[in-house]
Amino acid sequence: MNTQINFAGIKMKNPVTVASGTFGYGREYSEIFDLSKLGAVITKGTSYKPKMGNKNPRVCETTAGMLNAIGLENPGVDYFIENDLPFLKKFDTAIIVNAFGGTGGTIQDYVNVCEVLNKLDIDGVELNLSCPNVKAGCLAYGTTYEGVKEITTAVRKVLTSKPLIIKLTPNITDITIPAKAAEDAGADAISLINTLTAMKIDINTRKPILANNTGGLSGPAIKPVAVRMVYQASKAVKIPVMGLGGIMNGDDAIEFMLAGASCISIGAGNFVDPLCSIKTIEGIENYMKKYNIEDINEIIGGVQMN
């Protein structure tokens, strides 16, 4: 039975990764399980310089999911190189660094961090064009063909030696538009979906729970939207797709892969069950046994439409 995949040149022992922003830089969850079991670790969104993030409250629970408005707090790429990269290198798993433009959020800010990442001993870069919780960058580029193309082109010029994954936002009418823009600008893969912009109001105080007022919705509540978008995006482009959005177990993972994802990410599921990613790997293997699937690659995009 083969669970290995080659995702845009990134070799993974299985198609299960952990989503950016839900796993820090791996340290916390490494106390609970061996990170070497994962296909890849995708780091917290990292910028050229440290970023402070939003005020508290930053998270709240919703029906079958949660909202967050962290605001991309991170210690900056130099800190990552000094402290977190050597730690992650101790594990036999692919390292994908999620990168964004920092407080400024200009194209040059994105280029600056990617120039640094290009020289590191990492397996790939995921570019965040989709965070709904910051004032500058991200969504400003992520929702139009031109925006995605412009920034992907600029980053591609400096990110010459690593696979480039563009992370897309679902806060858009037609997901195939940014997907094609990423492909046209030379990205190696796309990942989707990031969170859906959402709000929760405390009816007693009549104020939104989150200090940022709005936040990103994640968890099983968004899964059907994510599956639909993964299907549409994977049909629209030839580059591979990483699927995420509310995956809690092997069955959910298989559903995304049938929709067209070559690999998947566990996000909010890590909070609910720190072993969610490990159980998802087991669940995928159980599905393969049940249906006599020799190679996990066989099922990618295998949905049979009515």
Add this chain to the structure above:
Amino acid sequence: MPTKLVQAELVKKQKLITNIFKFSIFSKELVSCAKPGQFLEIRVSNDLVPFLRRPISIHSIDKENNIIEFIFQVKGKGTEILSSKQIGDNIDILGPLGNGTFDLKDYKNVAVIGGGIGVFPLYELVKSSPKDVETNTYLGFRNKELVTLENEFKEASSYFILTTDDGSYGENGFAIDYLKKDIEKKNIEAIYACGPMPMLKAVKKLSEETKIPAYLSLEKLMGCGVGACLGCNVMNVKKGSYDKVCKDGPVFLAEDVEI
């Protein structure tokens, strides 16, 4: 400090007062490394609603019998489901969590102040304090009906004051006012506090005025509970950046944090 994910047996369940339950859990793994002031992240159900784990403070640690206890108030659906667990059930627990704990250090004369359901996390500190440490405990409740753990704290403390806001039981008024009266004549070296935000703010102010260090247990909405999601941030004014309540706390030196 290793974080553990365990399925641990509920061996005793007590209803203290309306809506407040004490759970005794048998777990060698949790007990072996738990410290006063730490908390547990509890998954109350395998369903998708409620979604996240519930952070609940450790109340007491019994190393001899491998029993760890927590006390919680039923506030919403999650705690309601938790309260329906039966003796013999396994509880899904991630913990013990938090590096900022109630640590006595070398203090020999301390004040412990708790308000309402905030008194529970202070108990282990008082209970486990060495004989040569004076523990002056001040507990405040809204009224007589909400008083809990009076005997337990009284027995474990060197000095004990219980107040109610409406004077329906114990001393009349706020616990902080009684601590203020005593703080100098008793030569208090440090204050440990857990309770509602107005009480914590008053303790922080008292600490600033008297230069006596105060350790506050903070509560925030949490995502992961282990320091990965950065959901429970609090401003560390000394560093000029955010700390994580779950990982750097939940207990902080009052002068370090903006509350």
